[in-house]
Amino acid sequence: MKEYSYDxxxxxxxxxxxxxxxxxxxxxxxxxxYEALEALFEQYELNSSDQVVDxxxxxxxxxxFIHYFYHAFVVGIEMNEISFKKALQNRKHYAxxxxxxxxxxxxxxxxxxxxxxxxxxxxxxxxxxxxxxxFQRVVNRILLSVEELPRNVDIIIYYPSKEYIFYLENDTxxxxxxxxxxxxxxxxxxxxxxxxxxxxxFL
Numbered sequence: 001m002k003e004y005s006y007d008x009x010x011x012x013x014x015x016x017x018x019x020x021x022x023x024x025x026x027x028x029x030x031x032x033x034y035e036a037l038e039a040l041f042e043q044y045e046l047n048s049s050d051q052v053v054d055x056x057x058x059x060x061x062x063x064x065f066i067h068y069f070y071h072a073f074v075v076g077i078e079m080n081e082i083s084f085k086k087a088l089q090n091r092k093h094y095a096x097x098x099x100x101x102x103x104x105x106x107x108x109x110x111x112x113x114x115x116x117x118x119x120x121x122x123x124x125x126x127x128x129x130x131x132x133x134x135f136q137r138v139v140n141r142i143l144l145s146v147e148e149l150p151r152n153v154d155i156i157i158y159y160p161s162k163e164y165i166f167y168l169e170n171d172t173x174x175x176x177x178x179x180x181x182x183x184x185x186x187x188x189x190x191x192x193x194x195x196x197x198x199x200x201x202f203l
Contacts, residue, residue, distance in 0.1 A: 011094055012059070012094055013059065014031050014060065014064075026111075029056065029058030030127065035183075036182045037061075037062065039181070039183060040180050046070045048070065051121050052123040053074075053076075053117075055112045055138060056126070056130065057107065058076075060087040060091065062076075063075075064091075067094075067102075068100070072104070073105075074104065075118075077107075112137075113141065124154070124156070126158070135163075136171075152198060154196055154199075157195045157196075160195045179193055180193060181193045182194075
């Protein structure tokens with residue numbers, strides 16, 4: 001029910017799954033359930049000054065949810081051209097319904113590992129959009145960006161894979177700072193949770 005209600009509120013269409021990509025390291029789009037997003041942001045603080053990057057954004061559900069409720073800058077990275085065009089269409093419909101400025105919502109059609117991390121990007125979201133090999137390349141770009149401009153950055157992982165967790169905890173300086181379990185869902189499936197990792201800059 002919430003899937004329909006939130007889409008209607010935001011005047012967007014984000015239900016359904018994407019088609020498989022021809023490239024084996026990239027996985028089909030699947031939106032994060034709205035109930036999971038509610039659980040996340042009840043416990044994780046997001047400010048209007050934050051700049052969030054959603055890798056594998058699909059049709060942009062997370063982007064519009066964050067913009068509507070928290071007014072943060074959001075960037076959606078999507079390599080599938082069909083999904084990218086639908087996200088842009090959602091952006092247009094969202095603006096018509098909400099009468100809100102949409103300059104703080106951007107979508108880019110490119111591979112995740114090709115995205116140039118902006119110096120203002122400080123929060124990165126992943127819902128298993130690709131293999132750990134691509135994840136490693138993306139995280140390395142994040143780390144290089146932090147070296148160039150020291151700042152605290154967070155990585156949020158929904159339905160976390162063991163490979164993602166192992167890499168972050170054994171091969172990077174990111175530290176787990178928070179776990180958010182999705183009510184009711186977690187009792188049936190222990191993967192229904194968010195893990196939030198932070199890289200602190202002391203400079």
